Amino acid sequence: MNEPERRYAAQPGLGGKLVAWWVLVGSLILIGFLSAASAEADADRTDAVYQYQFAIGGILVYAFLIGIVLLIARGLDWRETFAFRRPNSWKRAAALTGGLLVAVFIVGAILEAIFHAGEEQGLDPAGWQPDRAGALVLSFVAIAVAAPLAEEMTFRGLGYYLLSQFGPWAAIAVTGLAFALAHGLIVGIPVFFVIGAGLAFLRYRTDSLLPPILLHMAFNGLQLVIGVFG
Numbered sequence: 001m002n003e004p005e006r007r008y009a010a011q012p013g014l015g016g017k018l019v020a021w022w023v024l025v026g027s028l029i030l031i032g033f034l035s036a037a038s039a040e041a042d043a044d045r046t047d048a049v050y051q052y053q054f055a056i057g058g059i060l061v062y063a064f065l066i067g068i069v070l071l072i073a074r075g076l077d078w079r080e081t082f083a084f085r086r087p088n089s090w091k092r093a094a095a096l097t098g099g100l101l102v103a104v105f106i107v108g109a110i111l112e113a114i115f116h117a118g119e120e121q122g123l124d125p126a127g128w129q130p131d132r133a134g135a136l137v138l139s140f141v142a143i144a145v146a147a148p149l150a151e152e153m154t155f156r157g158l159g160y161y162l163l164s165q166f167g168p169w170a171a172i173a174v175t176g177l178a179f180a181l182a183h184g185l186i187v188g189i190p191v192f193f194v195i196g197a198g199l200a201f202l203r204y205r206t207d208s209l210l211p212p213i214l215l216h217m218a219f220n221g222l223q224l225v226i227g228v229f230g
Helices: 003-009 014-039 052-072 078-082 090-115 117-121 130-166 168-182 189-206 210-229
Strands: none
Touching (some): 078 130, 090 210, 130 189, 168 189, 189 210
């Protein structure tokens, strides 16, 4: 039995928590696909990031998600579960984070050109609207802060931790696929799988959730800025 297996085998109740995590992820996947289906009736959502209801609603939803994740993780060692600690090497973490950010943009751009996931999602901003900057700032908080934090705690935090008993590569692959499916976009699955697996790999190599959170925030923030001003 290797070190990760010994670590998890010593803790009772992990099976039930893994089931609870799968119930949560299954619910997110179902909600994601239902939301995507209902959004098809909305011909133009390009001004969503300029709406206060979109921004505030997003922040509240992600806060609720974090609450559920913390409830499932109750009784676990949160330092190990969520890995809110210094990376094993800041230099390696910085190099991996920068390299993965570039790689994700390149691979994402290639897959986007093929599958048009952004078009399916329908949230690309329709340019800069200075008279609605307040709502845009709140949307930035929802998209570039709240969403990465909640999703990293869900997938690369609790999910990765619970699945690591089967080995790190299983945890990377499964959380990557679950992350992709939770976005509810059929043609976007390859794009989001690459992003999700890359973020899980980053946690694995740095033994910390901080680099994936920062990378996720940077990616989402840059995507929004490029969409607005690009």
